[in-house]
Amino acid sequence: MATTRTSSMTSAPSQMLSLTAGMIAGAVEGAVTYPAEFVKTKAQFGGSKAEAPKLTSIITQTIRQKGIQGLYSGAGALIAGNALKAGVRFMTYDSIKALLVDERGKLSPVNGMLAGLGAGVCEAVIAVTPSETIKTKLIHDNASLNPKYSGMINGAVGIYKSEGVAGMYRGLVPTIMKQGANSMVRFSSFNALQDLALRFKSATTGGAKKLGSSETFTVGAGAGLITVYCTMPFDNIKTRMQALGAESRYSNSLDCFTKIIREEGTTRLWGGTTPRLARLMLSGGIIFTVYGKVVELAGSF
Template sequence: MNDNHGLSPSAVETIAGFTAGVSSTLAVHPLDVIKTRLQVDRFSSSRIGSSLRIARTIAQNEGGLLAGFYRGLTPNLVGNSVSWGLYFLWYRNIKDALHDMRGSRLGSLDYFVASGSAGIITALLTNPIWVIKTRMLSTGSHVPGAYPSLAAGVRAIYRSEGLAGFYRGMVPALFGVSHGALQFMAYEQLKRYRATTTFIPQLDPDINREGLSTTSTALSLQKNQPLNNIDYLLLSSLSKIFAGCATYPYQVLRARLQTYDAAGTYSGVTDAIAQIWRREGLSGFYKGLGPNLLRVLPSTWVTFLVYENVRIYLGRR
């Protein structure tokens, strides 16, 4: 038993991560739909305005704003909430284990190992959900063979592709673990730096040449200050941009390998890389980057604000 009404630290992390995943998914799902459509597009070139073109097509041809832009919400909601819950659970446990082994404060490499290990475990457990999510988001509900629901997708994949079908895109997904590892390494270090380098203004009495008492403003270094929501917004943004710029191409590869016709288009990861490079050039690996940036920052803000505040609230309880 502990101070959190019987909740262990691992349970607190899981609940906070689950809640953050649900909140962020509901907030930015339409941008996820647009990003996925751009990622799986093998025929048009990447150019400014593509996102608006796809948005208009969805609004006009796929049943209106709600039906079109929230297609595939169930697997996305399940995938994100479960993924964040599992991720923070494993991340906390691995960090604790590393801390016990070292007996000292963790460094950048420790955070990288903890977040990378948590990401690998989470990716292996949740990849089947992401296959269905990618396929549903990449097509409208009116397209022949499109999955009408998460359950229908599970049945269709198992019947036509077997268990292997649920693990399409697994290799680039595992490579994408480096994204989370880099992000959390940067986030933890930025949090530590921010908490130990908080400057606040102070008014110090002074005596001028005439002997009159005055005040002058000085900066005082305050260590171990609690972070606020503005800090979480800024630090999560910086860490996300850093990780996103370094690892975005894996998302395109994963999306291409998880589409309905992937088996007949690419023989594997290497073939996918070769085809994208040959037909689309370097820009092909960055398709959907615009809406992805628009999506990931609000998603990151919601995720980390909800996670940190729920974690703090449950800790106080």
């Protein structure tokens, strides 16, 4: 997204508009897709591939023990963090993109990847790491027989009191790697797929200038699919590093990576792919579509 072709605007959105539109898109996307994130996170906790719980078992057991609301355990942290990170992501991407476009206003594939990488690193540091840490620990805690935390605020305060700032930012390195790779792949693949879709639409309809909402959703979903398979190992390492008790099991991200391969096999780096695939395809469709609509509506005033 974040290109003039998908909006009625004739210039790039302002930083405030990018931030606001991104936050709205992120909040909507987080609320809609959270159950898939919950299942993915539970599927990534330790254990060999043979010992890993089946996705259907996670869902049925959670509903049986906690009710439907159990699938939204830790949702507040992710929705709030998702809104902030999407706002930061789009604002940073649009700002870097404005610096890297050529004299014709075009962004090369390499510069597009650089803009996406920069956006991902910024969102990882500002929003993603603390919100993901809280979400992961709350999901892990909720699965125990005697949960310590009753909700997002209680959990955030408790985690901060017991582990400090370092605890809130545990897993920062793999999160930066994951979010940097996520945004780099997502934006560049979205732009490439969007170009293909626009060329196809133009050839079949005689000069289309932009994609409709359903077409943008489809392109965003395709970008989400590509992103999942390219970045899944980073996501698994991040989840392990942020789980309860991780500080006593892993000394750093590299140690976590080697232990997963040695003890559980390389394929476990792609553990939880199915629910993340469902979430990021839906996420990609929602977030690019909502962002584009908000920018377009703002441009009509």
